[in-house]
Amino acid sequence: MRQFRRLLALAAIAGLVPFTAQSQQPRLGGELVFPVPSEPPSYDGHREETFGLIHPIAPFYNTLLRVDPNDKGGTKPYPSLAESWTVSPDGKAYVFKLRKGVKFHDGSEMTSEDVKASYEKIIFPAPGVGSTRKGQYADVEAVRAPDRYEVQFRLKHASGSFIASLLSPYNFIYKADILAKDPHWYEKNIMGTGPFTFVEHVKGSHVVGRKNPNYWDKGKPYLDGFRAIFMRDSAAQVAAVRGERAHIQFRGFTPKDRDNLKAALGDKITVQESPWDCILMVAINHKQKPFDDPRVRRALSLALDRYEGSKALSQIAIVKEVAGVQVPGTPFATPPGELGKLAGYWRDPEKSRAESRRLLKEAGVPAGFSFTFMNRGIPMPYEPLGVWLIDQWRKVGLNVTQRVIEPAAYYSSLRKGEHQVAMDFQCGYIVEPDLDMYKFTSTSRNPANYGFYEDPVLDDLYDKQSAATNVEDRKKIIRQFEKRVLDEQAHYLMTLQWHRIIPHSSKLHGWTITPSHYLNNTLDTVWLSQ
């Protein structure tokens, strides 16, 4: 009898082992349901800027390259429609070999002409055709399609960021014939090569996609389909996940939402977290006195205890990491030890505040000096960060009044340049110095610089790092750029890096968080275990 029981136990274990191994294998079928907090105005990725387009529409398309879906850093290039690529020795020519047999959803074959037409629409749009990312490809001289499965990009000069710019999840590959007939067709229609085919979009409600049975990546996608539900209210999104009506929300939840979901659902919820390539910055208007004085701007930065702020604010807001001009932990980010040498990043807050007071005094700013801080009327994380900033500045004797502006009116106010000090915001689809640091270049070059300053030295450093093809050389220039913009001139102040928290159903597999909520939304690798 004992032997029998032992045999039974062994058999059970033997039965369990393959079961466990199998459970790691992607399961076919199921419909992924996810809320999307924003709805896209059109379907044209080349024209829009909102993640509200990426989350429900990206699964219908492919891009030339993509970010490795398993790379948590969200920066590694990975083949998509291009299976390989080479760069010429002078760094000016990029050649991409395309996959053969890739079909659009209408059954026609995708060729180099389609890639060329799509990129020409982005880089050299015809009059009347909108392309928001045209400026990112200013270095591109020409796009060529020498044969059916090869695409060439010719640059005006070598660039350290060109491959990264091709990882943009917005650069959907469209069909050349359609674009030739009507370059606006893709604004109101969907037809790509992606893992899912379009079923319906009920405006204000949802988008439905069905598995593409002819997808070029055989065996994928694993899901039968997906349903993206537009849901503006964050409490409703949390309730949808908690009520198991939705599997995931791809943008992010607050620390409190995460804790509540975990407490309510336990093992049914898996949490993935990452530094987020979004940050709130303080734009100091150089045209307003006394903020034209670098000592005053440095004093404002030195007044901030970012490390304590991180500890406290990360409990209540979607911010966490102390950061420079790059997302911490990513290839070009300044290591914490080095970052700690910059003004406002010192580990000793009292020493920092003493220096802040000294600088204010030296600049002739009287004790109790009052100014207005303009903030955007969005609760998370603008409100807690605004309160924190005001409290920190109060500690060096500054008297700050907060003026909150309605979100839709905010940028109109900011562009007028009437503010003294204001909250500014930047969010990227990939962590890349060219993209992340352009914000800080002179206002004559970048109208989105709300510090309203001219700094040719900074512009020169920006161009140098952009052209540097050697990673170590580029890092060195980025450090110089960072020191100038955050320390020596203190043109802008960084608050804290956003922190992305994705609590999702434990049934969901094959999805890896990245620092960008614009990435990893093709859904070809995602599967549901039940």
Next chain:
Amino acid sequence: MGRYVLKRLLAMIPTLIGVAVLIFILLRVIPGDVVEARYLAQGSQFQSQDLMDQERAKLGLDKPLWQQFTTWMTGLLRLDFGLSMWTGSPITEEIKLRFLLSLQLAIMASTIATCLAIPLGIIAAMKQDTWVDYAVRVFSITGLATPSFWLGSLMILSMLIVFKWVPPMVFTPLWVNPWENLAQLIWPALAVGYRYCAVGTRMMRSTMLEVLREDYIRTARAKGLWVKLILTRHALKNAILPVLTVISTEFAFLLGGLVVTEQVFNLNGLGMLFVEGISHRDYTMIQALVLLVATFFLTINFVVDIAYGWIDPRIRYR
């Protein structure tokens, strides 16, 4: 009567023109426009002034205000609301998509409110200063003090904690799947209907109390008429008029004003469209919605005024 109806209908025209002018001017006064909402609010690194100018020209926002206004008014005369500045889709299509849900919700909430408010108000008046009256007063005052969206949030949270269930997230028309439809809409209808019912109950109670003190009611009682008959034939007909006004005005409000409640329950109705329109500075959409809501109010007021004469024959139209 015919002359009165015609006069009232003609009076609606200048009112609507006034609303149109007012909303057009107000929208242009507030800062920000649809192009900024589209290209600046996302915090992207590269912003192109050329693209923004191009988009403004495409939407006609670069034209003088009088020209924008005449273009819009000319469209309105042809009953053409134009295209949404945000999506580029015809506004009538966008409204049509949401109208059904808002109408059903308004009807459900009104039905719940009316069915509860009238009997509760009457009972409270009949049993004045008894525990029944106190209970109704507590019920109605609580309803007045409770915002619908808060009650809605509480309902969702309770359902999640107790039943581990939330209402469906996507609208299903009644004729497609009645169960699914009711499972989604009954909760917001209850949340909104409660506040609405509270207003009606208070009104019904006070007008009923007033009427019950009238001489003709005392006479009817003295004559030994059956209480039910006194209430329905004599008291209710006279007491219901102000209640009817309140209920109808609330109904018009529900058609376009359930902004926060629709967000809480994720309902794709006109209120949500309003919020989206405002946050995107979608001028054409907001203008159309404001005009639509104004038309609802004017029409419902007109219908109620006509109904007054039917309910109370003493009312004469001139």
